[in-house]
Amino acid sequence: MELKHESNSQATRGRHVEILTGNHAASHAARMARVDVVSAYPITPQSPVVEKISEFIASGEMSARMIRVESEQSAMASCISASITGARVFTATSANGLAYMNEQLAWAAGTRLPLVMCVVTRALAAPWSVWTDHQDAISQRDTGWMQVFCEDNQEIYDTVLEAYKVAENDNIFLPIMVCFDGYILSHTTMPVELLSQNEVDTFLPSFNSHLKLHEKIDEPVGVNPVTLPDPREGFPGYMEFRYRLQKTIEKAIDVFEDIERDFASLSGRNHGGVVRGYKMEDADIAIVGMGSASSQAKKAIPHLREQGIKAGVLTIRLFRPFPKARIREALKNVKQVVVFDRDVAYGLEGAISAELKSALYNRKHQPHVQGFIVGLGGRDFKTEHVIHGTKMAMEYAEKNEVPDETKWLGVDK
Amino acid sequence: MVDYKDPKSTIAAVQVPSEGEAGKTGSWRSFKPVFNPEKCILIKSEKARCHICWMFCPEVAITKSRPPTINLDYCKGCGICSTECPHGAITMKKE
């Protein structure tokens, strides 16, 4: 009882700063978003997100229902069912847990359910690894989910709140992954400013589901029946639903930016919208990355500039939908782009560098793009790798070379 | 009525079930549900509410009446009603 008394007082606290790990920043955001249902299965490095939530529920600070399951596939299935009934749902996972959800992820997106899931990024086995890279999240990029990557713990807290607002927007209704690096953020403490509950409630009104099944308890409907190749009397075909999914996710870039502006005016914090530039104003060379890869790139900028190399960093915050036009705009003055991928689209190259090239193709301004694979399975991605890679890329650009084979840094070949 | 051309009203594929939606599924049956009125809670008490069988039947072959009736033209014999009925009022018999 004492615990309950103590923690309930937290609900009425105003805006204040706490020292939190990335995982706990996510838990606090889920609590303050007044999530109704949480279902998850433990996996390193995600587990503390949901452990903290279960403490909040036990102490009465959160009135959510926790559904315990035997696997990630079931976790996602429970989240889907809960969301269909109109509940606001939260879950979190990592690596092979996320891979195990794959089939259900496609159901969630196809049913247009605004789930928010933290993906605490970790290398996909085999071989077994518990350390960070972005392979788990990147491997799910074609499921119809939106994906945002964070760079610090404050951004995690803020992005989870923004994610609900984007996902539940009545022009969107799509699930979203809030991705952040395992250990580098998940287990590292930083000061995080929590908004007051009043501020969060104003920013994030309750969820109004498009399915409204809770209003139709006496008129049962079937969700996701067999949908035929062609439309028939009164019912669209499979392709119509998939067309709407793609058209909707395309719209999410503008919606995300609008919501970021709203959030910035409420909180005073602006994370840059869908892409974020650092020292890009006068840059000749843009270094592109996501999450920990982009944080590391920023560390290298003073060293590169000391050597007369005018480099800046472009952080891709929203990876799905891929903000092609915003990226082109941000790169319009650079001669050259260097991409650091903590992932591999196996058989091709790093996913970000491949997608970036497709965003630039068939356009007037086509800077030279060179990608590098770095930091897989928690291998340190260091400032020296950024500097070395940038110089290698400059040599290729000078010779007008675009090597077909992938370039890896920091690996014993 | 839902306007199926309007993307807003068909964000996800939702189907209002109706009798015969999948054809005359009664021909699929190898077991048939037999309704035992003396066990049905709706017969035993005028005040009772239930209709769990109606809610669960995937073919909409059970009516929401007192007592519920089963349309064997569309009942495919899946046995869900029999499993879900909390009072054992529906039993499955081999055809």
Ligand code: SF4
């Ligand atoms: S067995 Fe029962 S649930 Fe199944 S189709 Fe027939 S009436 Fe419906």
Ligand code: SF4
């Ligand atoms: S579920 Fe059983 S008790 Fe309930 S209405 Fe149907 S037959 Fe009667």
